[in-house]
Amino acid sequence: MARPERIAVLGGGSWGTTFAKVLADAGNDVVLWVRRAEVAAEINESRYNSGYLPGVELPERLRATDDAAEALQAAEIVVLAVPSQSLRENLAGWQPLLPEDATLVSLSKGVELSTLKRMSQVIAEVADVPMGRVAVVSGPNLAKEIAAEQPTATVVACPDEPRAVALQQACSTSYFRPYTNTDLVGIEIAGACKNVIALACGMAVGLGFGHNTMSSLITRGLAETTRLGVALGADPMSFAGLAGLGDLVATCMSPLSRNRTFGERLGRGETLAQAQDAAHGQVSEGVKSCSSIRELAARHGVEMPITDVVYGVCHEGLQPGPAAAELLGRERKPE
Numbered sequence: 001m002a003r004p005e006r007i008a009v010l011g012g013g014s015w016g017t018t019f020a021k022v023l024a025d026a027g028n029d030v031v032l033w034v035r036r037a038e039v040a041a042e043i044n045e046s047r048y049n050s051g052y053l054p055g056v057e058l059p060e061r062l063r064a065t066d067d068a069a070e071a072l073q074a075a076e077i078v079v080l081a082v083p084s085q086s087l088r089e090n091l092a093g094w095q096p097l098l099p100e101d102a103t104l105v106s107l108s109k110g111v112e113l114s115t116l117k118r119m120s121q122v123i124a125e126v127a128d129v130p131m132g133r134v135a136v137v138s139g140p141n142l143a144k145e146i147a148a149e150q151p152t153a154t155v156v157a158c159p160d161e162p163r164a165v166a167l168q169q170a171c172s173t174s175y176f177r178p179y180t181n182t183d184l185v186g187i188e189i190a191g192a193c194k195n196v197i198a199l200a201c202g203m204a205v206g207l208g209f210g211h212n213t214m215s216s217l218i219t220r221g222l223a224e225t226t227r228l229g230v231a232l233g234a235d236p237m238s239f240a241g242l243a244g245l246g247d248l249v250a251t252c253m254s255p256l257s258r259n260r261t262f263g264e265r266l267g268r269g270e271t272l273a274q275a276q277d278a279a280h281g282q283v284s285e286g287v288k289s290c291s292s293i294r295e296l297a298a299r300h301g302v303e304m305p306i307t308d309v310v311y312g313v314c315h316e317g318l319q320p321g322p323a324a325a326e327l328l329g330r331e332r333k334p335e
């Protein structure tokens with residue numbers, strides 16, 4: 001087994017808590033920061049985070065706190081697991097507490113609204129560290145399935161390969177298998193865009209459409225995601241991997257996905273506010289990231305028709321039925 005590392009996970013929602021469990025199961029000493037003291041107390045006293053992972057017993061090696069300084073004390077790896085649009089503000093508060101030379105790892109899948117930056121760019125900027133200290137974990141990783149220890153693979157991306165390998169070692173368990181990659185751009189663009197395509201797939205389900213529609217959206221969604229990624233300098237092969245096609249299939253096909261569920265509600269005719277209420281505070285990143293991704297695509301002259309209609313439904317009052325008709329009615333072209 002690898003040398004146990006001291007790891008801080010900042011953000012105790014469904015994925016932050018699950019990834020903290022993975023790291024603890026891998027033999028590391030893990031401290032999970034949550035922003036509510038009662039959640040920290042529940043985890044420490046009963047070993048459950050019942051609000052996010054009901055029924056999942058958390059390992060003894062995982063300790064929780066609502067004090068970020070305590071979580072970050074001597075951490076060799078710092079995992080950031082808050083929603084994308086709140087990362088900058090939270091990290092700015094934690095910046096003075098970050099241990100020198102710690103690897104900073106993003107779990108968040110989104111593109112910042114105000115700057116159109118990827119999460120690794122936000123981290124490098126706010127923490128004032130070189131990109132070689134920033135890593136990303138992304139793949140077909142529905143938290144509830146991993147918390148139940150179902151076999152899953154993922155991608156650990158870092159431009160500094162030895163750091164990627166160290167992180168890979170730190171999060172390898174009998175049920176979680178990470179692969180390394182150095183293409184941060186591709187892995188992050190894939191993770192952010194698949195949430196938008198999952199919203200579209202959910203709308204298709206809500207409209208009563210079947211697997212042909214879903215497969216068409218997944219495949220054309222992958223095409224537009226790859227176009228954007230390549231325009232931003234990504235390796236096209238990243239989109240064929242776990243963080244690309246892998247995550248797209250998992251998220252678009254699974255009723256466990258918050259983005260797909262959100263889209264399904266819109267497809268059934270609910271309003272944005274109704275779908276938001278039903279999410280009970282859990283994040284559906286694609287609802288906001290469809291705006292930043294669309295703007296990023298426009299800036300680079302990339303066509304993203306599925307993202308355009310998802311944006312139309314979420315933010316411009318377009319109805320899902322006419323949105324589907326709009327996609328089908330586009331100019332015919334070769335594949």
Ligand SMILES: NC(=O)C1=CN([C@@H]2O[C@H](COP(=O)(O)OP(=O)(O)OC[C@H]3O[C@@H](n4cnc5c(N)ncnc54)[C@H](OP(=O)(O)O)[C@@H]3O)[C@@H](O)[C@H]2O)C=CC1
Nearest residue numbers: 012013014015016081082086107108109141142143282283
């Ligand atoms: N869930 C999953 O299966 C996966 C999620 N991801 C990504 O991981 C990221 C985190 O998602 P996930 O854990 O699922 O999210 P959840 O919605 O399950 O939880 C969000 C967590 O962030 C906290 N939070 C919310 N808003 C803020 C804020 N403004 N400042 C600080 N903390 C805040 C919440 O605290 P509180 O409870 O106090 O509100 C909660 O602990 C997202 O980018 C998501 O796309 C990636 C892979 C898998």
Ligand SMILES: O=C(CO)COP(=O)(O)O
Nearest residue numbers: 139140141142257258259
């Ligand atoms: O990123 C995820 C799976 O890899 C989780 O997707 P949702 O945020 O849509 O639940």
